[in-house]
Every structure is written in structure tokens, then in C-alpha cells.
Amino acid sequence: MNAPKKKLKVATTSLAGCFGCHMSLLDIDERLFTLLEHIEFDRSPLTDIKTVSPDCDIGIIEGGLCNAENVHVLREFRDNCKILIAIGACAINGGLPAQRNHLPLTTILEEVYHTSPGLSNGMIPNDPELPLPLNKVHPIHEVVKIDYFMPGCPPSADAIWKVLTDLLAGKEPELGHGLMHYD
Amino acid sequence: MSQTFILDGKTIPFADGQTIMQAATQAGVFIPHLCYHPDFKPHGSCKLCTVKVNGRQTASCTMRAMAGMVVESDTPEINAERLTLTQMLFVEGNHFCPSCEQSGNCQLQATAYHLGMMSPHFDHFFPNRAVDASHPEVLLDFNRCILCSLCVRASRDVDGKNVFALSGRGIKTHLIVNAKSGQLADTHFTLDDKAAQVCPVGVILKKRRGFAVPIGERTYDKQPISATVDAAEGN
Numbered sequence A: 001m002n003a004p005k006k007k008l009k010v011a012t013t014s015l016a017g018c019f020g021c022h023m024s025l026l027d028i029d030e031r032l033f034t035l036l037e038h039i040e041f042d043r044s045p046l047t048d049i050k051t052v053s054p055d056c057d058i059g060i061i062e063g064g065l066c067n068a069e070n071v072h073v074l075r076e077f078r079d080n081c082k083i084l085i086a087i088g089a090c091a092i093n094g095g096l097p098a099q100r101n102h103l104p105l106t107t108i109l110e111e112v113y114h115t116s117p118g119l120s121n122g123m124i125p126n127d128p129e130l131p132l133p134l135n136k137v138h139p140i141h142e143v144v145k146i147d148y149f150m151p152g153c154p155p156s157a158d159a160i161w162k163v164l165t166d167l168l169a170g171k172e173p174e175l176g177h178g179l180m181h182y183d
Numbered sequence B: 001m002s003q004t005f006i007l008d009g010k011t012i013p014f015a016d017g018q019t020i021m022q023a024a025t026q027a028g029v030f031i032p033h034l035c036y037h038p039d040f041k042p043h044g045s046c047k048l049c050t051v052k053v054n055g056r057q058t059a060s061c062t063m064r065a066m067a068g069m070v071v072e073s074d075t076p077e078i079n080a081e082r083l084t085l086t087q088m089l090f091v092e093g094n095h096f097c098p099s100c101e102q103s104g105n106c107q108l109q110a111t112a113y114h115l116g117m118m119s120p121h122f123d124h125f126f127p128n129r130a131v132d133a134s135h136p137e138v139l140l141d142f143n144r145c146i147l148c149s150l151c152v153r154a155s156r157d158v159d160g161k162n163v164f165a166l167s168g169r170g171i172k173t174h175l176i177v178n179a180k181s182g183q184l185a186d187t188h189f190t191l192d193d194k195a196a197q198v199c200p201v202g203v204i205l206k207k208r209r210g211f212a213v214p215i216g217e218r219t220y221d222k223q224p225i226s227a228t229v230d231a232a233e234g235n
């Protein structure tokens, strides 16, 4: 009999994401049980673990980079995961949040926190506790090396399932017609 | 059509003066393309239709077919180069498909699917060209333009209106509207123009149409772009 295989450690996070890619991951429904026979979750919005374990096998990142803390978390994932996967349009090309890239950051902050009608004593938050926004939203491959990409906004559960099972089987992930979507 | 050439091992008949693209399409063989359109003279800008003829790369939309030539198209090497070209087009513009009205009906997107593009790979340019919403019926989002010149050719050669032109040099090349103001509202452009129908991506958009076709029923939901050639023109 084969010795039980060591489970792969998988960490996940949402940077400038909407949590939709995580929801789509949960959309694999009862296949989650099959998945959990092969993997265990490390740091993730689905667990209480606060930092990525140094021996993580796979890191799955949703969302692009819109502030300093996003960059910090992304680097933590790269330092600790053997394989990094970008999931969803935001991680891959900045996504719809990157539509702010042609507006000056100061204009946006001014309008939302300061000059917008209905604000009393509006001011731009300046507590050092808060991460500073980046001038522009960036895809994550511009900051660290990414090993695999799962396109979609979000990728469908079937697409996520296909990429994960391809990887677990040691194959190059491939999405054919119907699974490959950018929208 | 007694003359033939070989395309990926298949015998393709052609008539005098036909390009490789025309002959292949007529035979129901798909060659990826973005700036080629059967109704217009070829433009040769997208280079997606690149094939190898007797070992040398050339654009199949401009290259005349010749008897006995040996053409390679659907090979890992050429498809890898097509993928790179497609990725370049994606990062040059703002292709945020999740909010694009053309998504599912877009030739650039469908071509990227066909080539298995999992990411655009290169760093993004994030261009910032103002939208032209001046026209009562049509909106122009220049940040998705791939400079195929189909609207230019359609407006000049079919509509006889010369509404569009490509202007500038290098990466600054961009589509302009031929009016003193530069605004579409100040031209004779109408929705019935051929130029309103030809854009392969999501630049020239009908106003107030808003995501009319349900997901699953859009052109390339139903079949991949490689299958559309037999449906449209094969015999």
C-alpha cells in the first residue's frame, strides 16, 4: 500500500480584490472535500492563521496592488510559497480597480474624503496605521515572479478546479473553450 | 482553381491573385487575424496571420498564393509568436474585459482564448486617451483601439466619408476623428455606416445598448473563433 501522501500547504489572500475569486473557489462546492484530501489551508481569509508558513507549497493571490500593505503581503507570499498563482483579472492586469490609473491619486482622495457633498468636516485619513495607497494600481507580476495565472473576473469554479487539479497532477494548467474567460 | 499549395499538410486550391488568407478561408481553414477583413484590402498591421512560407515568415493576408508553396501556420512555434503579439496588444491598451460591452463578441479576446493566453505577461502601459461621447448614438473608447484601420478603410472606401484616420508615430500612433474639433459629433458619421460595424474590438460602441446579449449566447461563447471560419465562409 502507498504511504499517505503529505498534504500540500496552500495559502490564499485578497489584495486589491473583491473576494469574488475566493467565492468562486468555494463554488467548487462538494469538490472542496476532495480538494481537502490533497491540501491543507495555511494563511487564508478562510483560516485564522496570521502569517504564511515558511514551507508553503502554493500561494493563491487575488487582487492587484493598490497600497503599501498589499506589496508587503505579496512579498511575504513570494518568500514563503514555492508556487505563486495569480487568480482573477485584478491580480493579472490590475482589473477594474486599475481604471483609477488615469486619475491623479490626490484628486480621488480629495473627492471621496474631502469635497464630496454630504461630508461634514471631511479630511483625508492620515493615521500611520493606514497603508498608503500607491499612485497606480499594478498587476502583481510587476512586483514578484508569478508562476501561474488563472484568468477570469472571477474564473469559474470549473476553471479553478481545472487549474488546481492539473497542477496537483503535475501537469501544465490549460483552460479550453468555455473555461477560458477574461470577463 | 486548378492551382494548389500545401498548408499544414493540407492541399489548398486557389485562384490567381488570391492571398494565402483568402484561399485558406475559402477552404475552411482558420488562420488567426485581426486587421484582415474579407471586404477590404489587407492592411498588414496586426501580424497575427503570420505563417511560414518555404521556411520564411510572412503575413498571409498580404502574401499571394503560389502554386506548390509549402505553408506552415498551426505550429507551436508560430502560435507562440502569435501569443506574444496578442499579449503586446493587450498591454498597450486598457483591456478590462469584465466591464467591456464587447466582451464575448470581441475578436481580440477570442483570439487570445484561441491561443491559450493565461496572462498578458508584459508590464501594462495604461494609456490615458479621453473617451469621445459627443455623438448622439455612438461612443468611442480609444484605449481599446488596436490600430487595425478597419474603420478607416470602411469609412473611406465604402462610406466615402473619411471619418477616421491613424495619426502620430511609434507608440504614440492613435486613431483620430477627421473633424476640426476632433469630435465624432462634428462628422457625418451615422450608425448605418459600414465603419460602425467593422471594429473587431470594443472601440466603436452603440450608446444605450448595454450588455444586451446574455452570457452564454455571445458570438464566441457559442463557438471558439477558430470554428467561425467554416460557418462563415467555408464550403
Ligand code: SF4
Pocket: B094, B095, B096, B097, B100, B101, B102, B103, B104, B106, B107, B108, B109, B144, B201, B202, B203
Ligand atoms: S476590446 Fe475586447 S479585449 Fe479589449 S476589453 Fe473589450 S472585450 Fe476585452
Ligand code: SF4
Pocket: B144, B145, B146, B147, B148, B149, B150, B151, B152, B175, B198, B199, B200, B201, B203, B204
Ligand atoms: S477603432 Fe476599431 S476598427 Fe478602428 S482602428 Fe481601432 S480597432 Fe480598428
Ligand code: FES
Pocket: B032, B033, B034, B035, B036, B043, B044, B045, B046, B047, B048, B049, B050, B059, B060, B061, B062
Ligand atoms: S491579418 Fe494579416 S497582418 Fe493583420
